[in-house]
Amino acid sequence: MSEKLRYTTLLLDADETLLDFNRTQDQALKETFGRFGLPFHDEIEKRYKELNQELWAAFERGAITKPELRAQRFRRLFDWMGVEDELAGFEEEYQLALGRGAFLLPNALQVCQNLSRDCRLYIVTNGVEATQHSRLEASGLRPYLTDVFVSEKAGFQKPQKEYFDYVFSRIPAFDKSRTLMVGDSLHSDMLGADRAGLDTCWFNPAGKTRESGIRICYEISSLEELYAVIRE
Numbered sequence: 718m719s720e721k722l723r724y725t726t727l728l729l730d731a732d733e734t735l736l737d738f739n740r741t742q743d744q745a746l747k748e749t750f751g752r753f754g755l756p757f758h759d760e761i762e763k764r765y766k767e768l769n770q771e772l773w774a775a776f777e778r779g780a781i782t783k784p785e786l787r788a789q790r791f792r793r794l795f796d797w798m799g800v801e802d803e804l805a806g807f808e809e810e811y812q813l814a815l816g817r818g819a820f821l822l823p824n825a826l827q828v829c830q831n832l833s834r835d836c837r838l839y840i841v842t843n844g845v846e847a848t849q850h851s852r853l854e855a856s857g858l859r860p861y862l863t864d865v866f867v868s869e870k871a872g873f874q875k876p877q878k879e880y881f882d883y884v885f886s887r888i889p890a891f892d893k894s895r896t897l898m899v900g901d902s903l904h905s906d907m908l909g910a911d912r913a914g915l916d917t918c919w920f921n922p923a924g925k926t927r928e929s930g931i932r933i934c935y936e937i938s939s940l941e942e943l944y945a946v947i948r949e
Contacts, residue, residue, distance in 0.1 A: 724947040730900030731842040735825040741818025749811045816848045819855035828940040833861035840865040843874045876909025
């Protein structure tokens, strides 16, 4: 890799950028529903994902807190299913199951290993603190990361500018002009980073359509394309 790099600090989203959250979530749901003796099928999975997505969007808008999100998602699902019991401990068991899901997206480990030779790599994620750290350790990524910033500990979340300010203040000799945000979410990653004054790189392997009004400096469909991006 060239010694003359445009970006020497990379802020990397975790889920669906490096970690395969969809696979982790599917496994954790099946495991937890089975542990509690509850039925689980495609319709239940679809409804859970709809509710969870709605609540995460509300969280990223600042409309609800992380504890509220965690308390509501399964309660709403169980109401829809007609499950009357409170099922104490369900969310906690689900988080433990998520923490065991360390599936990587294609080439994520090799790309991070290579990039870490020339760049400082930081994880910036809206996930749950203990769960994300557990998954990153188990994935093998942690040795190549300089630090990990989770919204739960920060007290703010992407796309809030305060979250990015929190991250910036904890990176030694931080230089915004040589920092690139890489992530799959147009709103929490791209919009948030742009509001914070960062250059952005949208990881878009599925070829989704761009939304107007969101500035994107680079768009990639594979992580290996980052090698060229940081040299431009």
